[in-house]
Amino acid sequence: MAAAGERSARELSPLVSAKALVKRFGEVEAVRGIDVEVFKGEAFGFLGPNGAGKSSAMRMVGCVSPRSDGDLRVLDMDPQIDGPSIRARLGVVPQEDNLDTELSIRQNLQVYGRYFGLSRAHVRAKATELMEFAQLTERADDEVDTLSGGMKRRLTIARSLVNDPDLLLLDEPTTGLDPQARHLLWDRLFRLKQLGVTLLITTHYMDEAEQLCDRLVIMDNGRIVAEGSPPELIASYSTREVLELRFAPGESGDVASTVDGLADRVEVLPDRVLLYTENGEAALSATHARGVQPLSCLVRRSTLEDVFLRLTGRTLVD
Amino acid sequence: MAANTEVTGTARSRSVTLRILPPGLYAGRASKVLERSLLVSRKMWLVFVSGIVEPAVYLLAFQIGFGRLVTEVVGPGGEVMSYAAFVASALMVASAMNGAVYDATFNVFFKIRHARTYEGMLATPVGPVDIAMGEVSWSMLRGGLYAVAFLAIMTLLGLSGSPWVVLLVPVALLVAFTFAALGMACVTFIRTVSQFDYIQLAVMPLFLFSATFYPLSVYPEPLRPVVQLSPLYHGVELARQLSVGVVDPALLGHVGYLAALAALGLWVTSRRLAGLLLR
Ligand SMILES: Nc1ncnc2c1ncn2[C@@H]1O[C@H](COP(=O)(O)OP(=O)(O)OP(=O)(O)O)[C@@H](O)[C@H]1O
Numbered sequence: 001m002a003a004a005g006e007r008s009a010r011e012l013s014p015l016v017s018a019k020a021l022v023k024r025f026g027e028v029e030a031v032r033g034i035d036v037e038v039f040k041g042e043a044f045g046f047l048g049p050n051g052a053g054k055s056s057a058m059r060m061v062g063c064v065s066p067r068s069d070g071d072l073r074v075l076d077m078d079p080q081i082d083g084p085s086i087r088a089r090l091g092v093v094p095q096e097d098n099l100d101t102e103l104s105i106r107q108n109l110q111v112y113g114r115y116f117g118l119s120r121a122h123v124r125a126k127a128t129e130l131m132e133f134a135q136l137t138e139r140a141d142d143e144v145d146t147l148s149g150g151m152k153r154r155l156t157i158a159r160s161l162v163n164d165p166d167l168l169l170l171d172e173p174t175t176g177l178d179p180q181a182r183h184l185l186w187d188r189l190f191r192l193k194q195l196g197v198t199l200l201i202t203t204h205y206m207d208e209a210e211q212l213c214d215r216l217v218i219m220d221n222g223r224i225v226a227e228g229s230p231p232e233l234i235a236s237y238s239t240r241e242v243l244e245l246r247f248a249p250g251e252s253g254d255v256a257s258t259v260d261g262l263a264d265r266v267e268v269l270p271d272r273v274l275l276y277t278e279n280g281e282a283a284l285s286a287t288h289a290r291g292v293q294p295l296s297c298l299v300r301r302s303t304l305e306d307v308f309l310r311l312t313g314r315t316l317v318d
Numbered sequence: 319m320a321a322n323t324e325v326t327g328t329a330r331s332r333s334v335t336l337r338i339l340p341p342g343l344y345a346g347r348a349s350k351v352l353e354r355s356l357l358v359s360r361k362m363w364l365v366f367v368s369g370i371v372e373p374a375v376y377l378l379a380f381q382i383g384f385g386r387l388v389t390e391v392v393g394p395g396g397e398v399m400s401y402a403a404f405v406a407s408a409l410m411v412a413s414a415m416n417g418a419v420y421d422a423t424f425n426v427f428f429k430i431r432h433a434r435t436y437e438g439m440l441a442t443p444v445g446p447v448d449i450a451m452g453e454v455s456w457s458m459l460r461g462g463l464y465a466v467a468f469l470a471i472m473t474l475l476g477l478s479g480s481p482w483v484v485l486l487v488p489v490a491l492l493v494a495f496t497f498a499a500l501g502m503a504c505v506t507f508i509r510t511v512s513q514f515d516y517i518q519l520a521v522m523p524l525f526l527f528s529a530t531f532y533p534l535s536v537y538p539e540p541l542r543p544v545v546q547l548s549p550l551y552h553g554v555e556l557a558r559q560l561s562v563g564v565v566d567p568a569l570l571g572h573v574g575y576l577a578a579l580a581a582l583g584l585w586v587t588s589r590r591l592a593g594l595l596l597r
């Protein structure tokens with residue numbers, strides 16, 4: 001009985017736990033005191049614009065960047081002391097590929113496996129399996145430099161799986177991939193999740209965050225500005241629907257006063273006016289009734305982008 | 319998971335090292351870094367050939383030219399030996415130095431500044447100390463290989479008098495290891511390719527003024543301690559003494575000096591790699 005209780009308690013203890021975590025680069029404070037807990041089997045996201053501090057946070061979790069302040073535990077160990085033991089159980093996809101350009105594709109996977117102390121026979125079989133996974137089998141003996149950007153990305157992702165990690169850190173995994181490859185990767189990540197692999201993902205694509213993440217934090221300027229599941233965040237920071245009215249640049253400002261009161265909230269951007277409302281169609285008829293004549297209009301569901309806009313007053317991707 | 323078990327498996331052997339090194343910088347995986355270099359080197363046979371041809375040409379030049387002009391010198395044990403043999407053992411050590419420095423500088427610079435090779439490694443259990451030891455070991459093997467080839471040519475030309483010359487192989491390995499460690503430490507400070515000239519600027523006088531071409535006694539008295547600072551000098555003395563079978567306690571001093579510098583080089587390299595890449 002006691003053992004069973006202990007086990008469930010262990011499963012509940014977070015794989016990553018950060019408290020008031022800070023990262024400074026000289027004067028620059030890249031991460032300004034974040035609290036994060038990631039549990040086993042979760043897909044957890046960091047969503048934020050350029051320079052928000054996502055990569056800095058990921059590198060601290062990956063034990064390749066010492067923390068400047070605060071507490072951090074990964075897999076129940078301290079990165080400052082147990083770096084190698086932690087990294088042995090991590091898979092890392094860095095923001096910028098760092099494949100070994102002096103080795104072939106197959107060798108990249110095999111040699112990487114050897115860094116984890118895996119046997120030759122094991123890495124040989126694993127490399128074959130992972131090349132299949134990344135759809136690079138035909139290119140097995142080619143040089144890395146002959147691959148396209150997207151292929152390199154797929155190889156980097158395959159490489160991160162060579163040690164069957166418990167926790168996978170993906171820093172903007174789909175940047176540079178075409179839509180087809182992105183969806184394929186999402187599918188693969190989803191399958192890994194079902195196998196019990198915990199995922200930590202950074203992205204500035206809201207659709208990616210919505211697709212992949214059970215829970216996420218929105219980061220801006222080194223701080224966490226909101227936390228929750230995608231539907232929760234939308235429910236608490238946005239409305240169900242959004243009416244987007246497009247205007248010629250500069251003209252949107254004049255409309256703001258006209259549409260006043262037609263929606264829960266109105267957001268004025270240089271080329272657009274966004275009306276946050278439960279019923280977009282109704283708001284659309286009402287704006288027409290007031291004589292507003294946009295270039296085009298669109299009723300859509302709220303996304304994380306709207307949450308971000310609400311919280312920071314800025315759009316996520318310019 | 320297989321990866322986990324091996325980490326705990328090596329834990330005991332690591333504990334000694336951990337006392338001297340900061341935690342988390344060493345994972346006992348230097349051999350895997352070396353393995354990578356061996357794999358890459360299969361494509362670089364041309365570099366090996368050139369590395370062996372160069373010192374061989376030197377040797378021939380000495381055998382044919384200087385060997386005729388200066389026929390004999392007083393060797394380490396006080397016995398007279400041929401000048402060509404006197405210089406040959408020193409040149410062998412110098413070729414070990416050149417091979418090691420070349421490898422530990424150009425190749426390492428490329429990996430640190432351009433290829434991000436080490437960043438990839440550092441995301442695995444491999445730490446900066448593993449990288450430093452693995453890379454320096456590789457440079458040592460390469461420098462050692464040049465030296466062995468050199469020794470073979472020496473023997474062919476009849477310049478290796480005593481059977482003691484087999485001991486020159488470990489000497490060459492030690493010299494190569496030391497220079498690789500020092501060279502790699504220096505390279506971590508280099509930012510642009512043009513700064514490689516500084517390394518050349520350091521290696522050239524070492525080559526010429528480490529009692530390579532004439533014994534220490536030829537230098538003016540006040541200069542001798544300066545010459546004795548040169549790691550190559552200690553390598554040359556080791557090689558020259560062993561080549562004629564003179565074994566005395568001074569050998570230990572030379573080995574100690576080289577080993578201390580090697581340790582210093584490894585320490586600086588590890589620290590610098592951590593500072594550059596683990597920010
Ligand atoms: N090695 C470094 N040295 C100095 N400053 C750094 C370093 N790395 C990051 N920074 C700074 O820290 C801040 C956060 O950078 P970080 O890379 O973590 O952002 P990010 O959220 O990953 O952005 P992006 O979406 O562009 O990848 C930036 O202001 C950046 O300039």
Ligand SMILES: [Mg+2]
Nearest residue numbers: 054055056095
């Ligand atoms: Mg980033």
